[in-house]
Amino acid sequence: MAVRKVVTRSSCHFRGYFPSLKNGHPVAWESQLEGGFFRLLELSPFVLRYEVQPSRERLPLGDTFLDYVPDLRVFLANGSEWWIEVKPSRKLPILSVKQKLSAASIHFPATNRNFLVVTDELIWREPLATNLQKILYHRRGPLLSSEQHAEVCSKLNKYKPHVFHDVISLFGRMEAWRLLGLCVIGINLEETLVEESQVFLSGGHRHANIFA
Template sequence: MSVRKVVTRRSCHFRGYFPSLKNGKPTPWESQLEGGFFRLLELSPQVHSYTIQPSRESVSLDSATIKYFPDLHVFLTDGREWWFEVKPKKRLLIASIDQRLEAAKAHFAASNRNFTVVTNDLIHSEPLARNLQKLMYHRRGPMLSTSQVDEVHEILHTHEPKTLSALIATFGDMEAWRLLGLGIVGISLSETISSNSEVFLTGGHRHADFFA
């Protein structure tokens, strides 16, 4: 649960709601950069769920104690947890912000919690950003039921498609992209998607592991 209200009318920043299937409800975001990071979390097979503005931290900075609200608390499928700050890279050039985030890093490290600052260098990198937008378009609609997933896996086991074109030949264009959007079939997010792209029948999508 968020400790601070995110979507309000009193702001010059663009704010809205992200249609999260992992959280089972619309999830508010404060910037388009944050919304872009949500796409990566939503499509990462390592992520179980995530919350925004999850806690109020008391962080030591110089001789004072300041309040700090991390942007995200991410719960991983292997039981680990991770906290994130999402910031435009140019904002890190501001001394006061850089000092605040360095203090936050030390604060989380002292309590043995994972904390990472992510910027547009990751979120807007291509072709990752374009691939995420494309797959999210096909992620619309409800998750498949257990019986539907079992049926899909049986077909995948029988035909064993190796490429996107083979996946489309097996399921049809719309259903093949839906399986990619739901992460039931994986694909590399760091390479431009084409008909010859390799698909992965287990393990979900492949991309740089930022939970190292």
């Protein structure tokens, strides 16, 4: 549960909710940058779930302390956890921001926790950002039942499609896109998604592992 309310009416920030399947409920975001990062978390095979505004920290800063709430806590399939700050790169040189993030980068390792700053340089880089937006747009609709999932996997294992066009031929265009959105099949998110894109039948989508 968030330690403070994220979405409020009295704010000039652009805020809303992201329909998260991994969390099983909508997740509040405070900026389009956060919403863009949620897309990556939703399609990352490394990520099990994530929490927004997960904790309230007291960061040592000289002779005083600074109250700090990280943007996210991310739970990975390997059992590790990461506390994340999502920040526009243009704000990093600001003295107060630099001091806060410097203190956080010391505080979290000192308490045996992983800490990472994620900027727009990662979230909006292309073709990653466009691929994420396209795939999640087509994820809308009901989830696959266990019987449907087994039937799809059986068909994939039988015909073993190599490229996205093969998947379209097997299931039809709309269903092929939905299988991408549900991570039943994967692609390399760092390459422009076209019908000739290689598909992976296990392990989900491929992209640079920012949690390495």
